[in-house]
Amino acid sequence: MALDVASRARFNLERAAVLLLDETQLGMSILVQIVTGLGAKQLYRCASLEEAKAAATEHEIDIAIVDAMAPEGKGYDFVEWLRREAQEPNCYAPVLITTAHTPASDIVRARDCGGHFIIKKPIAPIVMLERIIWVAKAGRPFLFTGTYVGPDRRFRDEGPPDGIGRRREDIARAESAAKAAAEIATHDIETPPERSAAS
Structure with missing residues (x-):
């Protein structure tokens, strides 16, 4: 999934509104360092599900980086809410889900709640950058069904x-x-x- 050097060199989050959701100070600090290192200036830092919902209701966001917040899975709940209840254009915002634990059940839950990617902690800035660029370039269509709302879960049409x-x-x-x-x-x-x- 590595992208070419030219794509990485031209990428900048300077004009993007980024919603960050992580309940721990350390996790939030790491996310802030990574996205500000990628040029982001407009950040909505949220430590709870309620704060994230309020930020997504009051502000237009371009991307969300959400910690799964295991074991309760409140991060997944936020993504489901964002996809089903948030107003346009926020309901279509790319969502990257971070987690320290990646058993198959968590990966399935991240996919099924409407996330674009799951990123395992510890997070390397280059991995975050590559996932953001991938999401920006991929343009996966959105699906609206009775059981799922989010980006098409298929990466390839085979x-x-x-x-x-x-x-x-x-x-x-x-x-x-x-x-x-x-x-x-x-x-x-x-x-x-x-x-x-x-x-």
Whole structure:
């Protein structure tokens, strides 16, 4: 996921409004150092779910960096709230979720709450920069369903899986239809139309 040096050299958060959510002073201090090092000047520092909701309601934000705040998972709750209840354009803001623990269940929860990326602590500034640039360049479409609101969780569009269940039959039918269409097209090209006796 490493980005080229030119992309990193041109990147600057100077005009971005950044919401930071971390309940610990040390965690907040590290986030502030990283994003100010990337040029950010307009920061909304939040130590609780309530402060983050208030900041996202009162101010337009360009990106949110949210600590998962385990074990209660209040960071995930904020992201779900941001996606479902915050006003535009904040509901579309890129969200990076930070956490010291990355069991599969936390990664799934970060993905399912509407976060763009999960970043494992300790956070290296270059990793934060690369994730922010990745999100800015990727432009993943937003999905709105009954159970999920957030960026498309698929990073690649690879088509249907090979030979799994119903899709194997769908592919076979599509291949059969393509062959039939090709035969008809070939027949039309090779067989000139019949001329009537009057011509």
